[in-house]
Amino acid sequence: MEFSVVREDGRARFGILKGTHGVTETPCFMPVGTLGAVKGVTWEDIKRMGYHLVLSNVYHLYLRPGLEIIKEAGGIHKFTGWNELILTDSGGFQVFSLGKLMKLTEEGVFFKSHIDGSEHFFTPEFVVKFEEEIGVDIGMVLDECTPYPATYEYAEHSMERTVRWAERSINSRTTDKTALFGIVQGGVYDDLRLRCVEKLVKLPFDGYAIGGLSVGEPKEEMYRITKLVAPQLPKDKPRYLMGVGTPLDILEAVESGVDMFDCVMPTRNARNGTLFTSYGKVNIKKAKYKNDFTPLDPECDCYTCKNFTKAYLRHLYVTGNVNSVILNTIHNLHFYEKLMEKIRDSIKEEKFSEFKVDFLRKFKGDKSQISR
Template sequence: MSHFEVIASDPHCGARRGVLTTAHGPVQTPAFMPVGTAGTVKGLTPDQIEATGAGIVLANTYHLMLRPGAEVVERVGGLHRFMAWDRPILTDSGGYQVFSLSALTRIDDEGVEFASHVDGAKVHLNAEIATNIQNRLGADVIMCFDECTPFPAEPERLEKAVARTIAWARRCRQAHRRDGQLLFGIVQGGIDLALRSHCAEEIVRIGFDGYAIGGLSVGEGHEHMVRTVEHTAALLPADRPRYLMGVGMPADIVAAVRAGVDMFDCVLPTRNGRNAFAFTRQGPLRLRNSVHIDSTEPIEDGCDCYACRNFTRGAIRHFFNCSEMLGPILLTVHNLRFYQRLMAEIRLQIEQGGFDCWAATALARDDSVR
C-alpha cells in the first residue's frame, strides 16, 4: 500500500506535487522539515514552528538515544507528547553521525561503536538497535540505518559503505515492528553514479514506504549534487516519496524538486538564524553589520512572519550585539518562514504547470533562491 499520492506534476521536468499520509496527518509535498535534533527546534515553541507553515519536523535518533533515552520518551507518552507537537515527525537513524562524528566512531559490518560526545561512554548502534529505538520513539516516518561517507572518498570505501547500507537496510526491514510507522530506505554511493544505480536497485528491491538520497551536501558542490540527484531520483519508484537528506540551500532545493524530490531537511535556516544570518528573496542579510544600526526596515519586505511584522533590522541587530536571546529567536522564525514560503511557491508553481520555467528563472538569479 502506498501512503503517497502525486496530485500534480510539471510536464517539462520531474517536479511533482504530492501528499504523504501519516498517522499524525498529511504532509504537503514538496516539503521542508525544520530540524529539532534533541526534540526541539532550537529557540522556538511548537506554536511558533506551526506559525511558520511547517507541517512536519525532524528529530535525531542518536541524540535522543543518549539524552534523555528512548525509555524516558516512552514513559512520557512518546515523541509527539514529549515535543508537544501533534503533527508528523520524522526521525533519522543515527547513520549520519557515522559521518559527522567519525573521529569518535569505529565501524564494521555489524554496526558502529561511538564514543559519546556527551561523556565519552561507549555506545553501540546498529540496524536493529536504530530501528528499535525509532519504533519506541514513535515518529511517523523512520529511517534505515546507513553509512554516509565523506567527500572525497576512496572507491573501495564507497563500495564498502554501499554494501553495508544495503545489508543494514535488509536488517532494518526485518527489525521494524511498529504498525502505522513508515520506514524509508536510503540510497548511498557518493557521486559515483554506477554505485548509486546499484544501491538504488537493491534498496528498491527490498521495498520501503519511501526512499531517501543520502550522502550529499558533504562538500561535493552544487553541480555534483544536482547531477547525482537527477540520476538517483529517476531510479526511485514514482509512487513513493523521495527525500533528499540534509540538503538545504534554496538553489539546491529548487534544482532537486526539478529532478523529482519531495522532501528536504537542513539545519541552515535555524543555525544561520542563530548566527545573525537572514535569508531573503533579495539575497542574504548579515544583521550584525553596522549598515543596519538604525534601519527601520523589516528583515524582508513582503514577508508575513512575526519578526518582519513587528521588528526592524536595527532592533534585531541590537539584540544580537547585546546577546539578547530574542535576536536568534526572531531570525530563526524569519528563516523558517522564508523556507516555508519558498516551498509553498514551489507547490503552487507545480500545480499551475509553470514550475520548470519559474525554476529556470530563479536559478539564473543568484539572489532569488540562494
C-alpha cells in the same frame, strides 16, 4: 503511511503524504529539531508557519533523554508536545562524524558519547526498534554515510554494507505505524548509485532517501547525483534528499523530482545573524543596518518583518539579546515554508520553471554549504 503524487510539472511533483499523526503536502521542508525541539521557536510558532512535519535524531534522543524516559512519557509526540508528523534520522551521520570515537563493524557501529565518553553500540535492528518504540511517523534506516572524498573501492564497500543493513532493517520491522525509508549511497560514482537504487527498490520500503550528499562535495556533483538518482526511485514513493539545503539547492532538487528536505541552515544561520530574504541573504551584523529603519524583507508577512526593522534586529544581535535568536529564527523558517508553498503552487499551475527563473533572478545566490 500513504503517499500520492497529485500533479507533475516535468519531473517536479506535488504530492500528499499521510502518516499516523497527520498530513503534509510535498515538496516540503522539515525544520530540524535534533533533540525534540527546534532551537529558537515554540511548536506554536512552527504550526503557525504552516509546518506539519519535523525532523529529530535517534543518536541525540538515545543519549538524552533516552529510550525509557520517552516511552514512559507515552512516546515522542507526547514527550515533546508536537502532535503532528515526526521523522527521525537514524543518527548514522552523527556517529560517523565522531571519527576516532567510532568503530565500524559488519554487525553495527561502536561509538563513544560526545557528552561523557560512555560506550554504546548501534545496529540496524536497534535503530528500527528505537524508532518504533518512541512512535515516530517515519524512521530512517541505519546506513554508512560515505565521506567525501572517497575512493571508488571505499564507496563500493560502503554502499554494499548500507544495502545489507537495509535488508536487516526491513527484516526487523514489527509495525507499519512507523514508516521506514531506505537510503541510497554510493558517493559521487554514478554506477554505484544506480546499483544501490536497483537493490533498495526490491525491498518494501515506504520511501527512499538520497544520502551522502551535502558532505563537502562540489555543488555540481550534488546536483548531478540528485538528477541521476531521483528519477530512478519509485514514482509512488516519497523521495527525500537528506541534509539539503540552500533555497537554490532545493529548487534544483525539486526540478529533479525530490519531495522532502531538511537542513540546519535556516535555524543555524538565524542564530549567526544571517537572514534569507526575497532579494538574497542579509548579514544583520553589518554596521550599514545600524540606521536602517526598513523591514528585513518587504515581501515577507512573518511576525518579524511586520513588526521590526533591520536596525532593531541588528541592535538585538550585537547586544546578545535572546530575542535576536527568536525573531531571526521565526523569519528564516517562515521564509523557507513560504518558498515551499510557492514551489507547490507553481507545480500545481504547471509553472515551476517560470517560478524558478523568477526566484533566481531576485535571489542573489547562496554559495554557502552547511552539513546536517
